[in-house]
Amino acid sequence: MGSTVFWNSLRFVIAVLAQVLICNHINFLGYIDPLVYIYFILLFPFNANRSFFLVAAFILGLTVDIFSDSGGANAAACVIIAYIRPFVLRFSFGISYEHQSVKLENTAFGQRMGYIIILTVIHHFFFFLLEIFNISNILIILRNTLFFSIFTILVITLSITLFSRKNS
Amino acid sequence: MQQIINFLIKNKNFILFILLLFISLIFTIQSHSYHKSKFINSANWLSGGIYEQANGVSSYFSLKSENERLVEENRRLKNILYNKEDSLSTVHFIDSTSYPTDFKLRAAKITKNSYARSNNILLINKGSSDSIATDMGVINSKGIIGVVDQVGGSHATVISILNSISKINAQLKNTNHFGTLIWNGKSPNIVQLIDLEKVVQLKKNDTIITGGNSTLFPKGVPIGTVKDFKLNTTENLYEVNVQLFNDMTNLEHVFVIENLHREEIDNLLAPNN
Numbered sequence: 001m002g003s004t005v006f007w008n009s010l011r012f013v014i015a016v017l018a019q020v021l022i023c024n025h026i027n028f029l030g031y032i033d034p035l036v037y038i039y040f041i042l043l044f045p046f047n048a049n050r051s052f053f054l055v056a057a058f059i060l061g062l063t064v065d066i067f068s069d070s071g072g073a074n075a076a077a078c079v080i081i082a083y084i085r086p087f088v089l090r091f092s093f094g095i096s097y098e099h100q101s102v103k104l105e106n107t108a109f110g111q112r113m114g115y116i117i118i119l120t121v122i123h124h125f126f127f128f129l130l131e132i133f134n135i136s137n138i139l140i141i142l143r144n145t146l147f148f149s150i151f152t153i154l155v156i157t158l159s160i161t162l163f164s165r166k167n168s
Numbered sequence: 169m170q171q172i173i174n175f176l177i178k179n180k181n182f183i184l185f186i187l188l189l190f191i192s193l194i195f196t197i198q199s200h201s202y203h204k205s206k207f208i209n210s211a212n213w214l215s216g217g218i219y220e221q222a223n224g225v226s227s228y229f230s231l232k233s234e235n236e237r238l239v240e241e242n243r244r245l246k247n248i249l250y251n252k253e254d255s256l257s258t259v260h261f262i263d264s265t266s267y268p269t270d271f272k273l274r275a276a277k278i279t280k281n282s283y284a285r286s287n288n289i290l291l292i293n294k295g296s297s298d299s300i301a302t303d304m305g306v307i308n309s310k311g312i313i314g315v316v317d318q319v320g321g322s323h324a325t326v327i328s329i330l331n332s333i334s335k336i337n338a339q340l341k342n343t344n345h346f347g348t349l350i351w352n353g354k355s356p357n358i359v360q361l362i363d364l365e366k367v368v369q370l371k372k373n374d375t376i377i378t379g380g381n382s383t384l385f386p387k388g389v390p391i392g393t394v395k396d397f398k399l400n401t402t403e404n405l406y407e408v409n410v411q412l413f414n415d416m417t418n419l420e421h422v423f424v425i426e427n428l429h430r431e432e433i434d435n436l437l438a439p440n441n
Contacts, residue, residue: 027284031285055184055188058191065195066215071197071198071199071200072192072193072199075188075191076189083181
């Protein structure tokens with residue numbers, strides 16, 4: 001239990017610092033940055049208390065918002081995906097995830113990708129909706145959602161594969 | 169009563185979700201209106217300090233181009249110094265011969281640059297302890313950069329001209345026709361000048377400078393050149409694409425301008441007078 005808290009706190013700090021110091025300055029093709037900090041939300045223990053999880057996601061989003069001066073766009077998008085995560089988990093991994101302590105690193109590749117893609121796309125869509133905050137720019141919102149999602153999914157999938165502790 | 173409490177306990181996650189979403193939406197709406205993002209900004213000791221540390225490392229990578237810019241500015245200033253009689257006939261940064269306002273410049277350094285988003289906000293390493301205040305203009309040797317927004321103890325945020333809420337008074341050099349400088353969020357090198365009267369004789373590569381109508385910037389700070397222009401939908405005002413002199417993707421040393429007569433001007437122009 002203690003080590004779970006420790007690892008998740010560490011992951012929180014690393015996610016924020018990696019986002020604001022490295023990933024916000026990549027500007028691939030001029031404007032594409034991966035929003036990798038949602039890594040923390042994707043990997044948060046599946047059996048954790050839901051209220052606590054919502055608050056943690058809110059604080060994570062707000063911290064990134066403070067650093068990148070984006071108001072509350074990250075916080076809102078994080079709270080939304082934190083709230084819908086149980087439904088997405090059930091959809092991607094089936095009902096079984098509730099009864100056993102499934103770890104993301106040990107799931108089948110296809111199921112894992114489905115889970116990551118759904119949450120990332122939803123997060124990015126709401127993030128750009130609130131960041132651009134102008135419905136007449138819906139094409140820019142959708143274009144950003146698509147390109148940023150591809151980049152984020154790539155980076156997150158790679159880092160899960162790289163940093164996973166071999167199946168325990 | 170019992171049922172209400174039961175209902176609340178049963179749906180506590182949903183209520184918490186709605187509450188947190190509501191708070192974030194309030195912060196979002198505040199950030200999209202001018203000077204409202206009081207709590208959520210990077211001008212605090214934690215984020216400001218972290219950005220300053222990171223900038224201490226990353227500033228070494230741009231030392232060369234930054235030195236070249238300083239040499240270029242020194243050359244220009246030396247030119248003015250050694251050819252004093254010329255300095256009256258050409259328009260420079262602060263045209264004190266035609267506009268007797270007093271401006272005070274303070275040097276600062278950009279610790280967080282941003283240009284790829286639709287609302288870009290920069291962070292500088294000077295704050296209220298260095299007499300920086302809200303609504304001061306920020307420029308560098310090549311042109312305008314933005315306006316100071318929130319001020320912390322030793323850091324301040326700057327609304328870049330690459331921001332959808334930025335509106336800056338600008339005019340065509342050598343005429344007194346002015347318009348408003350905005351940004352459509354597309355390219356970090358091109359901003360838009362709107363509301364320019366149709367009677368203006370516009371040509372490609374005409375220079376755009378700041379107008380003296382606002383108290384943010386002195387008159388005559390360079391902005392950019394006319395890239396192309398067209399009439400707006402009502403066919404009586406120009407919309408001009410302006411190619412910036414500044415490379416907004418590579419900024420380091422900047423000046424913060426304080427208008428010493430600002431209060432007086434604002435009082436005179438206040439609507440109840």
